[in-house]
Amino acid sequence: MALEKSTLSNNIKFLRKVKGLSQEALAERLNIKRSNIAAYESKNVEPRLRIILEMARIFDIDVSTLIETELSQDTEYKSFHQKSATAPTVDLKLDITENIQIETFVEKSEKIRKVLEGFKAFYNFRKNGMVVDSPEKEKIIFDIDNFIQLMEHLLSYNENVITTFLEIAKSESA
Structure with a gap:
């Protein structure tokens, strides 16, 4: 079949x-x-x-x-780079003279880092007690590990943005 x-x-x-x-x-x-x-x-x-x-x-x-969505020749679809209608619009400009924006960005990044660390600890605890007895479980574990790596990469990027911003602010105030 x-x-x-x-x-x-x-x-x-x-x-x-x-x-x-x-x-x-x-x-x-x-x-x-x-x-x-x-x-x-x-x-x-x-x-x-x-x-x-x-x-x-x-x-x-x-x-x-x-x-x-089942695609065909007549199907119209959004581009990979097109913003989703449900995605919130975000002002991506960080103003060096307006430290409130960078402080909020830093606080949110720190909160996300803490949530991720908590999730990783819980996930690793559960994973260590799990018996991987099927390809489906192995795939789920692999996908979660990839998701964690992606989140760590994004947070690392945020930290680089923060470091760069602070270096620019420091050089402009000197």
């Missing part, structure tokens, strides 16, 4: 063909094996979050659309 293809597997194959990419070419761009692409398209295997995000970037499609 054949497995029913998922929306994601159909969309990967559809977008790959629309972009004129062979399985081999897409695999090279994703730095994975061609057999992985074949498995994603036949729904034998679902890609990791990192691969889904990279495919969305390559295909220039919004991640939620890639995963949730």
Whole structure:
């Protein structure tokens, strides 16, 4: 009995063909094996979050659309870089003369760091007590580990922004 293809597997194959990419070419761009692409398209295997995000970037499609919407030639979809209608608009300009913005940014970054550290401690406690007896559990663990790495990367980026901002402020006040 054949497995029913998922929306994601159909969309990967559809977008790959629309972009004129062979399985081999897409695999090279994703730095994975061609057999992985074949498995994603036949729904034998679902890609990791990192691969889904990279495919969305390559295909220039919004991640939620890639995963949730059955695509066809007539389907209109948001670009990967297009802001979501539900995403809050944020003033990305930090004014050196207005330290309130940077102080708020620092406070929020510190809170996020504390939440992440708490989550990591809880997750590692649970993971250490877990018996990995199936590929599904192994995939979940891998995905959570990737998510934690992503959050750490984002927080590291925030810390670099803060350091750069403080260096600029210090040089302008000297």
